[in-house]
Amino acid sequence: MSVSPQSDGREIRLVPNVPVGTKLVADRVRDVIDACIHTDSPAADLEAAAQLIEQATQLLRKRSRDTSLQVTRSNGGISINNAIEGPCNPVAPPLTDLAYVDGETSGCVTFPTAAEGPPGRAHGGLVAAVLDHALGRAVAWTVAAAMTVSITVDYRAATPLHQPLCVTARVVSVDGRKVFAEAEIRYDGQITAVAKAIMIVVAGLPSIAPTAVSLD
Ligand SMILES: CCCCCCCC(=O)SCCNC(=O)CCNC(=O)[C@H](O)C(C)(C)COP(=O)(O)OP(=O)(O)OC[C@H]1O[C@@H](n2cnc3c(N)ncnc32)[C@H](O)[C@@H]1OP(=O)(O)O
Numbered sequence: 001m002s003v004s005p006q007s008d009g010r011e012i013r014l015v016p017n018v019p020v021g022t023k024l025v026a027d028r029v030r031d032v033i034d035a036c037i038h039t040d041s042p043a044a045d046l047e048a049a050a051q052l053i054e055q056a057t058q059l060l061r062k063r064s065r066d067t068s069l070q071v072t073r074s075n076g077g078i079s080i081n082n083a084i085e086g087p088c089n090p091v092a093p094p095l096t097d098l099a100y101v102d103g104e105t106s107g108c109v110t111f112p113t114a115a116e117g118p119p120g121r122a123h124g125g126l127v128a129a130v131l132d133h134a135l136g137r138a139v140a141w142t143v144a145a146a147m148t149v150s151i152t153v154d155y156r157a158a159t160p161l162h163q164p165l166c167v168t169a170r171v172v173s174v175d176g177r178k179v180f181a182e183a184e185i186r187y188d189g190q191i192t193a194v195a196k197a198i199m200i201v202v203a204g205l206p207s208i209a210p211t212a213v214s215l216d
Pocket residue numbers: 078132133135136137140145146147148149150176177178198200202
């Protein structure tokens with residue numbers, strides 16, 4: 001395990017693999033979140049559950065660290081605590097099965113109840129976040145690590161909860177440091193939302209691009 005300083009002063013800890021125990025805790029916390037939303041328990045049970053959760057929190061805080069960004073090369077160089085695909089972040093849906101084939105980036109996601117916006121549908125902001133992340137992955141894989149400066153999302157149909165969804169993204173063109181990319185999310189083969197983004201290649205971000213390109 002090693003720690004590397006980044007250009008903005010933050011430290012990123014390199015870990016060899018996704019820690020099994022931490023992922024297990026994150027999975028259980030996802031269960032707790034789901035149970036919390038659906039519970040109809042009486043007050044005494046809610047009080048008891050709150051105490052147990054507090055005990056678990058104290059247990060986890062017994063050994064803590066300041067660094068939140070932990071990266072393992074086994075998941076493509078993205079933090080295992082990333083908000084969208086981090087397997088150890090219980091708030092991440094998470095986006096899984098990321099792949100890069102012939103310039104196309106793809107991934108899978110199933111939104112939990114916690115992602116509900118309109119009844120039975122995923123919140124549009126969370127749909128946009130997943131698209132944004134897939135776009136970032138596509139740009140990083142195709143060109144270099146970049147940050148979003150503009151994203152436009154068109155919502156075409158309901159993006160359901162609890163159903164497997166496919167996300168695809170690709171780079172459309174490159175103009176200096178500006179990268180134009182597009183992505184879509186599908187349920188059962190039908191597009192529910194599409195996104196177009198402009199991303200700016202930023203020096204100093206961890207790069208996962210398979211090939212370096214000239215940005216002159
Ligand atoms: C692999 C991991 C996947 C993760 C993906 C996650 C994606 C994200 O969520 S990133 C987080 C959200 N985004 C941000 O926080 C970015 C905030 N913005 C910034 O920090 C800065 O704008 C930054 C660093 C990106 C660029 O700043 P800077 O280096 O000064 O570039 P700047 O000169 O302003 O702009 C570069 C070019 O982009 C253009 N540009 C900037 N903003 C826009 C915009 N909104 N629309 C169109 N063009 C723009 C500029 O006009 C300029 O063009 P040109 O080179 O032709 O003159």
